[in-house]
Amino acid sequence: MTFDHFKIALLQPNDSVAFFNLIENNRERLEDFFAGTVTKNKTLEESIVYCKQIQKRIEAKTYFPYMITDLNTNTIIGLIDVKNIDWNVPKAELGAFIDANFESNGIVTKAGELVINHIIEIYAFKKLLCRANHRNKGSIAVILKLGFELEGTIRRDYKTTKGEIVDLNYYGRIF
Template identity: 75%
Template sequence: MMTFENFKIELLQPDESKAFFNLIETNRSRLEDFFAGTLSKTRTLVDTINYCNQIQERIEKVSYLPYMITDINTNKFIGLVDVKNIDMNVPKAELGSFIDSNYEGKGIVSKATNLVIDHIVNEYRFIKLLCRANSRNKGSIAVILKNGFELEGTIRKDYRTTKGEIVDLNYYGRVFD
């Protein structure tokens, strides 16, 4: 477990499906464009329970690592830093994150991301981390830059949003020795 201020960060546990569903449901409209896969698998609590069971298998295989940010005062999930597209052959991975709208703009995701980066680089020996963000997503870009990532390029027409819009994505990378 990682902690800072009044927050803790831990991998999603099998018995936390309802808390995960509540976080997604509360923020569904904000997340629909860039967490389309997660949203499609968490439409109902039953869907979310099944998805969380699949996630546990992926955690065991180190193919997906969802680190939940919890407000210690309320014991509620308030955000996520996930490690995905893991390639242990390099080894490298992609990071994604979001925060509940009530906690936005307070630097929580930046701090949580920093702790997760330190943890996964030490634990899994990643030498490259990647983040992708739409150029209009100023909040995500701020988190990415605060954590030492550099713009590597923009891939045009790289992602279809839930609404069907095809958008360009900025790719940011960070290398570790």
């Protein structure tokens, strides 16, 4: 999938260095809302192992990490992941982040639209959801632009890297 000068594709085993660099360059701003990913990618060696493990999850259809690549520099600049998949409904959760240098340019919104259309067409999900802390104004703006509606707030639902347990707003979209 492409738009403007960006490509969206599933994480590949040879993306581990670029993936580590993306995490490392944005670690501080990601650690509260992507605690698991940040924790598992503290070193390049850990990222190599992580990317190999992710390939198994892609094959098992339990996780789909779509990388956003800037085609001008061939650099991975962001991620939209499809996680917490429940094939019984079928439904899944979306998460996303982008390198700080590319924020507020509409890239995640455009990439999100493409990923949503793709996974609805390929996997026939009936519901998608997004979770966001009320402090994460940028993510909430993207979630709303993508057509999700607030379904409610789950209190004390997520533990950040720093150990804080926070409330999360749940947003859903039905297909």
